[in-house]
Amino acid sequence: MEWHESVDAWFNFLRIERNRSAKTLESYGHDLALLLDFASRQGLPEPDAFSPADAQAFLLEVHGRYAGRSHARILSAVKGFFTFLCEEDDLxxxxxxxHRGPRFNHPLPAVFTDEEIHAVLEVIDLKEPRGVRDHAMIVLMYSTGLRVSELVSLKTTDVDFHRNVVFCIGKRQKMRFIPFGTVARREIEAYLANQRPGFVTRFPDCPYLFPGRTGRPFTRQGVWKMISGHARAAGIARPLSPHKLRHSFATVILENGGDVRSVQAMLGHADLATTQMYTHVLTKDLVKTHAAHHPRAK
Known part of the structure; x- marks a missing residue:
């Protein structure tokens, strides 16, 4: 197969068989465009003509243009592309x-204390419809650990008040349910009864729990700006984002005795190792406490 035919086949495989997200496919598209440009300049008409020496030259070129993590992602993409061709096209x-990608130390997730999140909630004006909505959104995110994309995609029918759970579609179209407590329940019930009707006056058939101005979902960027704005108003020096609320949700549950497997299920992590990074945050705090307070630690 020629290059473009091979690339199309791989993208169809990723989209249909592997259920990769549009964002992932967009990144891979950028990476494969680099490969195709290199092959064109080297006069390589099809993937069969691409040799290990060409691979070495391509990676040297990439290394000179891109930083470590971008370099690693590009290598992962082109390596996956050729693995697919070996399996499907008898390459x-x-x-x-x-070639092996570099290993990176993943930074520990930034978390906010319950007191800091309470301070953010305190500055929101609950006399304003938008204030009630913003308050409800932040409480729901902190109570469930929802990703911002999952939050804005929620429909009113996804909230089950009989069992106090929300249903959401996460990465790779995996459905999960997450429990929420009485505080979040009161917030959502009050918002639905008193404020949401005003947001959907022009769009009575809008299904979304948090609609935007046009009847479509509230945007992820809008949520980010809303949260960071309230954080600044509360005098929080560190930037607060939706994903940091998710980190804080996981950490506070583990701090209070929750088990990692349950947190993994609520966060929708496919790999337990992803969830276990939150235990490293706790370990770091324990080391500090031990060093500060144990008489034999000094």
């Missing part, structure tokens, strides 16, 4: 098979 070998 004799993967020219990138001998």
């Amino acid at each position: 004799p070998g993967n020219p990138f098979s001998q």
Whole structure:
């Protein structure tokens, strides 16, 4: 197969078989465009002509233009592309098979204390319809650990007040349900009864729990701006974002005795190792406490 035919086949595989997100496909599209540009300049008409020496030259070129993490992502994409061709198109070998991506130390997630989040909630004007909405959104995110994309996609029918759970579609179209407490329940019930009707006056059939101005979902960027604005008003020096509320949700549950497996299920993590990074935050705090208070630690 020629290059573009091979790339189209791989993207169809990722989209249909692997259920990759549009954002992931967009990133891979950028990475494969670099590969195709290199192949064109080297006069390589099809993937069969791409040799290990070409792979080495391509990666040297990438290394000179991109930082470490971008370099690693590009290598992962082109390596995955050729692995697909080996399996589906009987390519004799993967020219990138001998190349390994660099390992990175993942930074510990930034978390906010319950007191800091309470301070943010305190500055919101509950006399204003938008204030009630914003308050409800922040409480719901902190109470459930929802991703911002999941929050804005919620429909009113996704909230089950009989069992106090929300249903959401997460990454790779996986459905999960997450419990919420009485505080979040009161917030959502008050918002639905008193404020949401005003937001959907022009769009009575709007299904979304938090509609935007046009009857479509509230945007992720809008949520980010809303949260950061209230954080600044509360005098929080560190930037607060929707994903940091998610980090804080996971950390506070583990701090209060929750188990990692349950947190994994609520966050929708496919890999337990992703959830376990929150235990590293707790370990770091324990080390500080031990060093500060144990007589034999000094």
